[in-house]
Amino acid sequence: MGGRGSVALLSISFLVVAGVAAAQQQVIGAPPEASNMRLVGYNDLQARSAYQPTIHHQGDRWIAYIGHHGGSDAIPDPVNPMTGKAEPNGTSIVDVTDPAHPKYLHHIPGQEGKYESGGAQMVRVCDGKSLPKGDRNAVYLLRAVGSEGHEIWNVTNPENPTLVTRIGEGLKDTHKNFWECDTGIAYLVSGAPDWRTRRMTQIYDLSDPAHPVKIRDFGLPGQEPGSTGAVPTELHGPISTGPQGNRVYFGYGTDKGGILQIVDRDKLLHGPAAPTADNLRYPEISRLTMSAFNGAHTTFPMLGMPIPEYAHDKDGNKRDIVMIVDEAIQNECGEPRQMVWFADVTTESRPMMISSYTVPEASGNFCERGGRFGSHSSNESMAPVYYKKLAFIAFFNAGVRALDIRDPYHPKEVGYFIPSITPATDKRCVTLEGVERCKVAIQTNNVETDDRGYIYAVDRANTGLHILELTGEARAIAGLP
């Protein structure tokens, strides 16, 4: 090859390398990356780091309640433009009736503190008319407020919420609660001061939200007060199937030592309550111990799923499936890959992992983009529009991923949406040889859906709320027009 040829080849190589590098890093002003998903509306959530969204159909309105982590080093208490005051991150309340024009209604301040140490991360919402002893005209919000405990708010008028009651105090931590709206039983993720773990379960009867009644404390044997020896992995959160299903699926761990624990709800609520190892074992049906490399952030049950491939089998053509979502916690792939697992729990005493899903790293050079790459959580709505058909996974810098789960033995990605970054998107840093190096990337932390089929993705790095809808093949799977 001649000199000119070499120069041309070098130039092309340079352009290719530069292009790859550019593709790795998000840029303000660049369009979102998407497949079979489309942006419908957006709200900046006052640039607060977001955790759990819950979308509630309230009268003729649809209201999004969104929990927040604490503030950042740069902005510990962002200013609420509606009050003009600096407020520690708490709960955002947004009217999403018109998803193209979400309207921020109110911010309930949370606990002082930065990142995981502050805010009010978890929210669940129940109508008073579904709770056995609630005010039939009221709507109640249950939220976790860091070490300050749990709170119930009356959000009947979401523009002007009022505090109903507080539960627990002096806790080591709180996190991903679950509240059965038809019974009022709440599984509060707490850190009771005398337990050996930062997160365990305190079970309350909140059927009358103004008068909480404690039922019991629960956790894995070895976590209870006075025990010795190795301390099992801490709780992340439970999901109950209520009195009909009579099961509670507990997920333990974030990015390590995950455990799916299947518990008999009736024995849990009515069995002996003293926190002894035997009493803690009594309601357990089985547990699936995961690899030391993966945790169990979300354990989402999908029971009685018809499996098309097994349709002509004389037995086992319906399966009880639990989708387990790990949580990535390290920036820039500093840990084993955290992803999504599907467990067949049809034979409850022997749950078995049957499949997994991850975003291909090379599809976006996600380890180079900055921040976390890996899964964090899934939607938890069991509304018919998506339940047992499509699942939505928050995958940090890979945005939201839509999975076709109709055959959970072979889950398949059918869409994705990676929001654009904004000037509010916070940096994420790693330390290399003593020097801190930071990048800015989307950090989709949680995702939820509503009964209409809208998808709500929120960002841990302060980018806000993106309201999405499906298009193309993915939309057809849901049967949406």
Added chain:
Amino acid sequence: MRRLIAIAIAALVFGALSGVAAYQKVRPQGADDVDRHWQEIAWPYPRDGWPAGRAFRCDGCTEPIEIYVRPKIGFCNCDTGVADDDEVDRVADLDLISDRFAPLAPGQVIRVADLRGRVRAYDLDMPGGARHAAIGIAVSHRCDLLVAVAQGRAHADELQREAVAFLTTERMKHWTMAALGGG
């Protein structure tokens, strides 16, 4: 006569050596002396959720001691650090040696290479039925932990003294800071 002189010289040499040995035994040990007694050995445990750390054996201690030390990046409350003894129970890798351990007493605040945390003594129930002491150490820098567990037949007080002395040698301080990202 020659024989007597030889015996006297031998006695003098023996006495001098004994004196040096005794002096070595009783004088305060410098960091270099401490470091010299510890030899690195292979990490003796199977793979778990954390990458393997470094393991050392002290053959120059009164009783042989082994220490296992490794960073756990992003495993600490960034604001409160190692807040209580329960956290030492959870994170300090005692379960690598045995799942069955019981604390001997409340732990203490400790400082290792500019990292603050806690140290606690334990009684280990080993698989063969034997029992011996162990020390769990957990110290933090921002959101990152350095954990160490030392075990041996020595008394817990001596285990703690030797383990802390070793972790504060220049070699280990440098390694610790590098392992925690140099920051």
